[in-house]
Amino acid sequence: MYRLYWSPSTGAFAPEAVLNEIGARYERVLVDTREDQHRESDFLALNPRGQVPVLELPDGSVMTESAAMVLTLCDRHPEAELLPVQDHSARAQAYRWLFFAVANIYEADLRHAYNDRYTVDPMGGEAVQRQAEKDLDTHWGTVEQALSEDGRILPDSFSAVDIYLAMLALWHHDxxxxxxxxxxxxxxxxxxxxxxxxGALWKESFGHKKLS
Structure with missing residues (x-):
């Protein structure tokens, strides 16, 4: 059985959504970042960086990095068809857009939300945030051009990358x-x-969000 260490409003949504899609048995362990539980010794033993989520695999090994969890779960459960088969060109596109999302959109979201962490200038946070907003506009524009008319990053199939992009979209400041x-x-x-x-996970994670 899998064990997912999670906290609200974190990247835990994506691997948990994949766990639900593949129908895997898993246990959730709440790590309340609002109470600084991610800084406690027991959790730091799992992830020294103190970041949520953490995924424990059935063999007891531990993973960090939400995108890596998504890829691992898809590879371990190919019957769910959340990624194209190996050696197919669409698989390469799935990798492309998942890593684009992590390296660009996720990173800019962090700069926007935690701008003070990205400068040593006590007055520099506002400038960091403004640049992050511009970068987000650029990156989401790139994604919009790549999506199919019906809203898929891989035109012929629903994929785990769609899940990841949806999560990031619901983190947007507007x-x-x-x-x-x-x-x-x-x-x-x-x-x-x-x-x-x-359904239930979306309601728990994003039910309070205003979409329009």
Whole structure:
């Protein structure tokens, strides 16, 4: 059985969504970052960086990095068809867009939300945040152009990358503007939200978010 160490409003949504999609048995362990539980010794033994999520595999080994968890789960459960088969060109595109999302959108979200961590200038946080907003506009524009008309990053199939992009979209500082100006992305978010396996998790994670 898998064990997922999670906290609200973190990257734990993506691997948990994949766990639900593949129908795997798993246990959730809440690490309340609001209470600094991610800084406690027991959790730091799992992830010395103190970051959530952490995924424990059935053999007891431990993973960090949400995108790596997503890929690992998809590889271990190919019957769920959340990634194209190996050696198919669509698989390469899935890797491309998942890593684009992590390296660019996820990173810019962090700069926007935690701007003071990205400068040693006590007055520099506002400038960091403004640049992050510009970068997010650029990166989401790139994604919008790559999406199919019905809101898929891989035109012929639903994929785990759609899940990851939907999570990041719902982290945006102005969701109504983002979805209102990116109609293909809006359709992607609606498609992920409508997945039967994700109903309860979506409500828990994003039910309080205003989408329009």
């Amino acid at each position: 969701i109504p503007r983002l979805l209102g100006t990116h109609p293909r992305l809006s359709r992607l978010v609606e498609r992920v939200r409508g997945r039967p396996a994700l």
